[in-house]
Amino acid sequence: MSGILIIDLVLLALVLITAVATVESRNLFAAAVISSIYSLLMACFWTSMDAVDVAYTEAAVGAGISTILLIGTLVLTGTRETVRRIVHWPALLLCMAVGGVLIYGTLDMPAFGDPHAPAHEHPLYAGYTKQDIRKAPGSKGAEAYEASLTAARDGEHEAHGEDTEHSEHGEHNGNAHQDYFHGHVPNQVTSIIVAYRGFDTMFETCVIFCAGVGMIVLLRGRRGNPMKGGLL
């Protein structure tokens, strides 16, 4: 058992305690502060999982802006929770079922940091991303790119017998000197976000759309006078 794994486990135990404390806290100011602590601990965890960018976003959004928004809400509404605790059993069961399905889905994933994971070895992703980055306009690697493209083209016909993979990654225009996306998305960042990680980006956009719809549904027609409550 490696040291970083033990640290991760302790960290996740602390995260769990924090989450339960957030839900159970009656003092809403305390709940806001503890949810901020939750974000800080998750930032630690993301950093330990080598996702530094995610960690920084988590710290800035979760511990920074969200806490301020929550406390701004508390200034308007009051800091004590109205005691009404009904457990909605169908909702709880649905949540547990979805959680179980998600955990079941992770069973098929490769181990963390596995160098032989499909994301690292799949010829379509690993090879072409490297080429796309190398063929930046004016870069020195243009000739090396041509050479590697020839090599990759030879390997490609062996690696991709089936047409199903071609169809979901844009159209193949038949030119031997171009890969699937060349000419369609000349910009490298766009190429990675839209072409290589298109499904990822699409569902991220869906999440943002759902959040927007939720906010509209929640805030529509609620323009009464807000309750004045004391804070501290």
Place this chain on the structure above:
Amino acid sequence: MMLAQAESMLHTDIPTLVGGLALLFGIMLLLVRAIAGPTNYDRILAMNAIGTKTALFVALLGFITERPAFLDIALAYAILNFVGTIAILKFIRHRRLG
């Protein structure tokens, strides 16, 4: 080969374990104060201190994995923590962020 591997594991793992667990123990004590804390100022102080511990944790990981760029990230965390705490305190005092 095995010996060298075990030795390198020892060198990277023992400082990680000791430093990380010490930091997490500190976070745990602060968490007790944040959850049980009698006044809200205890909670704000606990949150601020946990933010500092987060910056330290990032710096520790950067030190262990020999990536000095993590120190800059730790500095950014420290600034973020400071600004966040100031914003919360201002909000409580003035009821707005002005």
